[in-house]
Amino acid sequence: MFLRTLSRLLLLSCLDLLAHESPGAQARKPPSAAKSLAWGPGLEANVVLPARFFYVQAVDSSGRNFTSSPGEKTFEVKIVSAVEQLTRIWIQVLDRQDGSFLVRYRMYATYTNVHIHILLKNKHVAKSPFFLKGPVYHEGCDCPQTSGSVWEADMHCPQSFPQIDRDMALFDSVDPDRNAQEIPQRFGQRQSLCHYTVKDNKVYVKTFGEHVGFRIFMDSILLSLTRKVRLPDVEFFVNLGDWPLEKRKPTEKIHPIFSWCGSNNTRDIVMPTYDLTESVLETMGRVSLDMLSVQANTGPTWPQKNATAFWRGRDSRQERLELVKLSRAHPDMIDAAFTNFFFFKHDESLYGPLVKHVSFFDFFKYKYQINIDGTVAAYRLPYLLGGDSVVLKQESSYYEHFYNELQPWEHYIPIRADLRDLLEKIQWAREHDKEVRKIALAGQQFARSHLMGDRIFCYYYKLLQEYSKLQVTEPKIRKGMELVEQPSDDLFPCSCHRKRPKDEL
Incomplete structure (x- = not known):
């Protein structure tokens, strides 16, 4: 919580300075390695993201935050393993032009221990070097945290999301057996749907309709989540089209449909858009536009x-x-x-x-x-x-x-x-x-x-968690469902140190 609080304070301070300073006003003293600050989820071993990130704030020797760039090459970042000599980690230091820098890095393998060095003219910044005690898992490593509450705490997830609370309030309960019959009959002929079941932290799916290519985004986020945390057993339907589907009034028998977009005239359960979801999963990959x-x-x-x-x-x-x-x-x-x-x-x-x-x-x-x-x-x-x-x-x-x-x-x-x-x-x-x-x-x-990416993962997890609590019958692997396989990583396999529940062995 300290890191999040510090982040908010520093960013709000920057907002205040930017709103009040005259153009071009800036501290004349150079940045100080001792006074400059570093914080963020990328400095914590248990926050596993496709691209990890953290922030560096340039501060001068008098303790004054820079509010414009001190220079793109001001800070140097090195990430090494204490055990392996060669590390496959791609690092980018992004100048936000407001006196702060966003450092993002993508790990392509899992390392026993990771040391993050943040340097200003060869001097360590703030509490650098930061030690991430291993194993430090990369995105492709299938090693879920068995406790959802521990994972949420590690990720600094908020206790609730207002939109999830609004959407869940529409339903007193959810009957997977009834939905498995009624939703395909009602929507399956004219719309493109995916029927998902997550059982024992494995993902199963059956598709309805002709245009189901967009299932790749939902497949990917579910697989990514199950690699990071054990999901509750849950069964649900995802609308793959643009328009939300459930047009019935709350007083009628509405069906729970997950969609990437909601409207004032419909009752769909809203998820982060496929565009934002993909940008999180593919940051520093094939996607160039993302929140970083x-x-x-x-x-x-x-x-x-x-x-x-x-x-x-x-x-x-x-x-x-x-x-x-x-x-x-x-x-x-x-x-x-x-x-x-x-x-x-x-x-x-x-x-x-x-x-x-x-x-x-x-x-x-x-x-x-x-x-x-x-x-x-x-x-x-x-x-x-x-x-x-x-x-x-x-x-x-x-x-x-x-x-x-x-x-x-x-x-x-x-x-x-x-x-x-x-x-x-x-x-x-x-x-x-x-x-x-x-x-x-x-x-x-x-x-x-x-x-940001950590919040998007939190949102999906909380959504599935809250929805699962409404289920009144056991989620099932239905006839016609297929297992969605985890991508293979033959080049950089990882060993999971966590004990898995017996039903997963």
Whole structure:
């Protein structure tokens, strides 16, 4: 808890300094190795993530935090094993341009003991070197913590998540036997579903519908979780489509359906989106956009950003067409264009021409980011919040797992669903730069504390745990289910030191 508390205090301190300092103000003294700080889950052996991470805050000899970059190469990080000479660990030190650095590293093997050296001109920073007593498991190691409560404590998971509490409150109980019959009959012909059972910490699945390719995201997060912690026996259905499915009122007999997106008109149980889930699993892998990388690619400093509202995307909603029309009428206020036509191809002559794709990191050259729904909620919102711009978010009936914790005018600037007040809000933002800067920083802080990989794992675990408590019959491996195999790791196998329950032997 100390590390989380320290993290919050330091980041809030940075927010306060950034909100009040004049542009370019900075401590003149160089960073001090003794005074600088290091903290985060990547400095703890039992926090197993695909990419582990921690933070370093540059502090000068008088104890003053840096609030702008002291230089990209200020800190050097070395990670070695006390036993093995050659370590297969990829390290990146990311400069967040606010005086702090995010260090992420991906282990491709399990090591007996790990030493993390954080250096400033060959001097150890803070309490460096940090000793992670082994074995320190890598992402591919199948060695679950048998106690869920111990795992939650190691991960510093919050006691509850508001959205999970809301979703679970819809159900007095859940009957796996009844659901196994009724849900496929009701949804299985027209929708794409996965029927999962987790039994003895093994994952089984049966699919319904034609388009089931997106099951790879759910398969992957479940397998990753079972490698880290023993899950409760649980049986549930996952909707693989964009739109939430359960449209019945709470007074009717509703079925529990897990979806990546919720809406005010449906009753689905919401999970983190497949996009955010994949970015966590593939950080420092095949995915370049994630909640870690975005923090080091936030564009110019606030005063140097373009004071224009920016948007790029495809034509998946009528309001997006209206946005492009507004941009053409007011190019001095809005820069919005389509990169792809799919839904309104017959209107391409009206709303084209298409423009080239823009690197997401280049979005942050602009102060104001417009977030408009696509087919459902726009799944880019976590990354927009994590940058260094303010989000103008369309009012919407769709929501992701964290929306209910966001506050308008605190974390983002709200705009009407029909965009009628968009120009007015942009003008207001231009005239209230200090207030807008604070909103941008609060949104950024929210993303950094609520949407990182450790929180996403916690959310999935808590969701399955709370759902399992509602089951009134025993979860079963149903006819037609197949075992979802753990990926093999012949090159870097690991030995698990934990004693497994007898039913797993």
